[in-house]
Amino acid sequence: MPNKHAADDSILFELAANVGEALKAQGLMLATAESCTGGWIAQALTAVPGSSSWFERGFVTYTYISKREMLGVSQETLGAHGAVSEQTVREMVVGALANSHAQVAVSVSGTAGPTGGTPDKPVGTVCFAWGVKNGEPKSELKRFNGDREAVRRQAVRFALEGLLKLLPAMPDAR
Numbered sequence: 001m002p003n004k005h006a007a008d009d010s011i012l013f014e015l016a017a018n019v020g021e022a023l024k025a026q027g028l029m030l031a032t033a034e035s036c037t038g039g040w041i042a043q044a045l046t047a048v049p050g051s052s053s054w055f056e057r058g059f060v061t062y063t064y065i066s067k068r069e070m071l072g073v074s075q076e077t078l079g080a081h082g083a084v085s086e087q088t089v090r091e092m093v094v095g096a097l098a099n100s101h102a103q104v105a106v107s108v109s110g111t112a113g114p115t116g117g118t119p120d121k122p123v124g125t126v127c128f129a130w131g132v133k134n135g136e137p138k139s140e141l142k143r144f145n146g147d148r149e150a151v152r153r154q155a156v157r158f159a160l161e162g163l164l165k166l167l168p169a170m171p172d173a174r
Contacts, residue, residue: 008153015160016044016051022167023054023104030163031102032058033071033092035083035109036126040156056102061092071095083109084121086139089129093137103133104167106159112151126155130166138166 023030032041042058045051059070064083067073072095073088081087092107110126117123124144131137140162144154 005153008157012044012153012156012160013047015157015164017048019045019160019163019167020048020051020054022164024050026167028104028167029054029056029100029102031056031096031100031105033089033096033105033107034058034060035062035067035092035107036112037108037152037155037159038062040152041106041108041159044156044160057100059092059096059099067092067095070099072098082121084111084125084127085109086127086129086141089127090131090137090139093129093131097131097133104131104163106130106163108155108159110151110155112148112155114148124151126151126158128155128159128162130162132166 034041039058039060045055061067061070064078067083068075071092073091077087077091089107089109093105096105096107107129108126111117111121111123113123126144127139127141129137129139142158144151
C-alpha cells in the first residue's frame with residue numbers, strides 16, 4: 001500500500017535540506033524546542049544526510065514542568081498565557097538558545113487535538129517562534145485544519161518555512 005503522505009514527506013525533506021544548506025552556508029547551528037510536534041521537526045532535519053554539521057540539538061518539552069526545567073519558561077508566562085501562546089514559544093526559543101550551542105532556534109506549541117481545544121484556542125491552534133542568539137524572537141499564531149496528524153504535519157512544514165524566511169535575512173549570528 002503506497003504511503004498517502006509520500007508527497008508531503010518529500011516536501012518536508014526538501015524544506016529540511018534547504019534549511020540545512022542555509023545554516024551550513026552561514027556556519028550556524030540550529031536547536032529546536034517542540035511541544036505538539038513531539039520532535040517531528042528534529043526528525044525531519046536529521047533525516048538529511050550531514051545534518052550533524054548544522055543541527056545542534058532538540059528539546060521535546062510536552063509539559064509545563066519540562067518547559068520550565070529544560071527551557072526556563074517562566075511559571076508566570078505559563079500561568080497567564082498557557083503553553084499555547086506566542087509568549088511561551090518566544091521564551092522557548094530563548095531557552096533553546098541559552099541551553100545549547102546553537103545560534104538559531106525554532107519553537108512550537110499547540111493543540112493538535114482531537115481534544116484540548118478551548119473557544120479562544122480551538123484544536124488546530126499552533127504558536128511558533130524563531131530566533132537568533134542575542135536577538136529578539138519573532139512569533140506567529142496559526143490555525144490549521146484537519147486531524148491530529150494533519151495539524152502536526154502542517155506545523156512542521158510551517159516551522160521549516162519560517163526558518164527559510166529567517167535565514168537569508170540574518171546578520172552574522174555567530
